[in-house]
Amino acid sequence: MDVRSASFHPIEPVLACALFSGGILLFKSSWKHPTSLSTWKLQCQFRSEYSALSLNFNKSGTKLAGGCPDGTLIVWCSRTGQKRVLPVSRRLDFPLTVWNPFDLNVLASYNNAMEGKLVVIFNAAIGHFYFLQSKENVWCVDWISRNRLACSYDDGTVEIHEIELGFISTSNLVKKLVVSTHFTSDTQVFPYPKNRGMKSNVWSIAWNEQLQLLATSSHDGWVKLWSMDSQDPVHMRHFSSFCCHLVWSPMELPSSNKDPLEGEREPYLASGMEDGSISIWAPLGKKLRPFLLLDGHTEQLHQVSFSPNGRYLASTDYDRKLVIWSTKTWDIIYTLPPSGCRFPYTISWDATSSKLCITEKTGLKRFLTIEYVAAENQCAKCKKTSQNVKRCSRCRSIFYCSKECQFSHWSNHKTVCQKN
Template sequence: MTNITSVELNYLVFRYLQESGFTHSAFALGYEAGINKCPIDGNLVPPGALITFVQKGLQYLEMEANLTCQSETDMDEDFSFLQPLDLITKDVYALQQMIKDKKKSQQKDMDKEFDREHDEGELKHVREREKHDREKEREKDKERTEKDKEKRKQHEDHTLREMVTDQEDKVDVIKHEENGISGGSEPMDISTASTSRACEIPSSDVIILEGHTSEVCACAWSPAGSLLASGSGDSTARIWTIAEGASRSSLQNGPSNVLVLKHVKGKTNEKSKDVTTLDWNGDGTLLATGSYDGQARIWSSNGELKSILSKHKGPVFSLKWNKKGDYILTGSCDKTAIVWDVKAEECKQHFEFHSGPTLDVDWRNNVSFATSSTDSTIYVCKVGEKLPIKTFSGHQGEVNCVKWDPTGSLLASCSDDITAKIWSINQDKYVHNLRDHAKEIYTIRWSPTGPGTNNPNQQLLLASASFDSTVKLWDVELGRLICSLNGHRDPVYSVAFSPNGEYLASGSLDRSLHIWSLKEGKIAKTYTGNGGIFEVCWNKEGDKIAACFADNTVCVLDFRM
């Protein structure tokens, strides 16, 4: 029988393990041939230690064999937790415990990283607000210079008034014909450099709703009547009763006129509890809210919490009821959209197509919808379909907003790439590329006019609001600019058409709410509050406008021409 030395024995075990694919074991057992040096620390290995090497190698071999039921990737991940020295100094059970402990530690690090990413994924409008606040700081010197120029030109007031009058005369080119607004050969810049004080809404026609303890970022009128909902960073939504002829004194902090919908128990200053979005169902009986905690909630009109919808892993950025009222659609920072079955109070379908946070969602009809994302892509999806039924690619920046026209045949989108686009469900490329803004376009709205609306004899329009401080009106049939409304001084975050399509309200960071007469092409009414405006909305009757402000208030303006 041939004798074998301890060095040869160890080398044979080493080669066997290595050629069998167990490279970690081989590395632990191997040492420089013929020199009895451990490759781990370089020290001489006494012959009596060879059996320890073999035992450790066999134990580790057994451990590897027990892991063969896992995927190859999982095995690699398990082995990566161990150092060669561990293989020599610890038995297999200690090694297994080390793997478990290090996996737990790794998972904690991953959870922390996930939380960090979501903290960085601030709400889109908050993120943009901060960006443009910084921009405003850089432009302060320029503004001071402009103010100085205004002072030096005060003696030219008479000439300025004549210029404004002449400008308003030019607006007559935009005629309110039987079929709506039709532009002249060139788009108009509608300037309001010296808006008449007669346009200012008197304080007697303004109700200031106080009670929120943080900025109010969302508001919506109930389609059923006098209820107004608001959502705030204070972790609450509120339902205000705005009765006809209500006075300021009867509404301010009146407990009988407001319902507080608390999204967390007790007091909290956590940013993750912001109420980010809200929407009423079609008959005004239920209010849905989305929160930065990733949950959607359904409330009755009397403030009762009906259900909590939990599946998102990040803040909910957008939320919409379908017309039928059986589904709610949500879009989240976690890159997904979810359709919820309201009656069953559960997820109907989870859509995971985007590679970046989902910024906006909008129903096309009761079962299909569009989603937009920071990944520059728009998907059209349908309940029951596993893949998108349409993909729109063409934007070069984050797509902030998507809106279907009243008939569901055209989709409008706007982006940080400074364009708005109009898409047709019947073709892949955009129908029109609207490029007249100078900065990012934050939001868009279709007019309630044209086919499929209560105003079928008026022309269908698209309004876009931008960080360039302007609102622009577009002819969607021709894809051209009709006019630019240049009354704001800071980014415009919200626009809303009146129910009859004759007026447009716009709210800006300059604290001003302008109500534009589309027939005359100029400001009909204006109101200035004490903070930036994040959203404006009309009631169903068209005689009241609500605006939510950064100074924690909601204002209701009486609008009767």
């Protein structure tokens, strides 16, 4: 299939694929439980003269956004195929989109693959938009409320903008955080002299609504947590390598002697580092210190992404190597070897956490899916086929013919068993 980018629906068993020739294909499963992607059927096709380099559903899956190589932004209604097109002539290359989880019709679009000082705010329901122009290059954006957007820059700062979209759209700078005042070289750390143009990029930011904290990572090796009530970080941790991508977990820190589904849910941070390691840090935990996952990558990390149920962590690096980790034991359960091409993959989980699609943003026709689906009517242990097999009551995605088979297979199945 001639796929340029792809994204799974956040709720339903639907996969959207953008074609090189233009347009979108939507594939859907007729079953609610996880089934092999080979059984999914083409549901509909959205025609378009544009080829989307990136695809992204909003939180409810009602709208699908695509960023095109010439800067054009397209938003489709996922049920009707109706679209709004917003040409943006002042940017090229690879526009990214970040949907607002507090207002499902609004998104922010930016480009960090080249020098870009423009963030586009777009309301796909009414067509209103706003061009947020900055003096510095934008590295990352994230929504922290219905009308507030956090933007990180390559001068070591993060700005919080309050944006109102209408016939006359406006923005107001409500807060500016000085994240980094130092520039890190290979041999020393020295103060950041702005007038000399030396910069310590704020590589990644991630908002946690439960904790009301904004996590930032900068090129000087610091990961900091900020409350919107203060100008100073409330928590901070220094690492020997800088963090390229931050992501919050959907549940508390798992351990080998505690079921992560039990007890109080405490979010934690996974940080993909420049040296290929991954830091796992529960900043509000009293007993757990950050620890590093060292065995997966040797190249700079590009993306880390938790599965929706929090039981897996996928990581990709700039050598196009993919690793999937079990967050129960932090063991590696899947590895896609590197291809030797210095361009990273973009990954998307499906709603059941049983599938992962991989696309590659340089335009090469590289599209893969990784899935864990049990064969229908077949015992996972003895492989016998029977009409009397029963599903695992916990994850509903694997079958057993007897309690004995289920018990003997548990040591293998517990790593990937998920509770839907």
